[in-house]
Amino acid sequence: MVRNYKRKTDRGGWSEEEMKLAIQEVLDGKKGYKSASKAYNVPQTTLERKVNQARKRDNNILQVKVPLGPITTVFSEKEEQILVTYLKEMEGRLFGLSTSEFQKLAYELAVRNYKQHKFNGLKEKAGKNWLRGFLNRQPDLSLRKPENTSAARAGFNRVSFGKYWLCRSGR
Incomplete structure (x- = not known):
């Protein structure tokens, strides 16, 4: 390909x-x-x-632009933007996805929404070519191997936990 x-x-x-x-x-x-x-x-x-x-069709204009060739994207632009938002939200919550996890997520999303796809059914994940094309269509996104984040760097220490616990318990 x-x-x-x-x-x-x-x-x-x-x-x-x-x-x-x-x-x-x-x-x-x-x-x-x-x-x-x-x-x-x-x-x-x-x-x-x-x-x-x-x-x-009685002067009714329905679909004007048709795709050239047999290959089309699995998800629409709106669905891809939802995926991008999800990835950024998970990264903001310090739970970044690896490329393999994202490929599995894309496969599950395609299967659950009954999308036509050419993903690998045995591995149950999207292919490398799909991932590369997705990342090319979303230039503001880059997937990397997630690194461990210390609790102190995440802003979670005894003082902040104590304040959080006091607020939650109503004290």
Whole structure:
């Protein structure tokens, strides 16, 4: 599997919003295919195909952008942001996850949410390529082997424990 793919064409590089606007212009009869494709900088043949699909659905525009090729991400952008938030929260609680633990977490999440995936069912964890792609999509995140933190460094000592215990017990 290619890990650092560099795109060679601009196929599918048009904006989804511009395509929707161009489709609406053609459906309303305000512009033709050629002028709408030039005005909104979208391919004319793609515009024609999308307009025909919309006409078959009674001028209803549903899905404009489709993925190129068979490979898609397992989780949506929103779900990946939830994973990132979870990882940062666990790190803030001094319970950082290792890469192996995170791969197992991703596998469990995919299975429980009935997501289509190509993760290893025997090891029950996501693969290294998925992990690398996830980390590339989340540049503010880096997973490392968690280090032990002393209780004193975490701010947990006799004085703070005594204050905590007094507050909890109501004394």
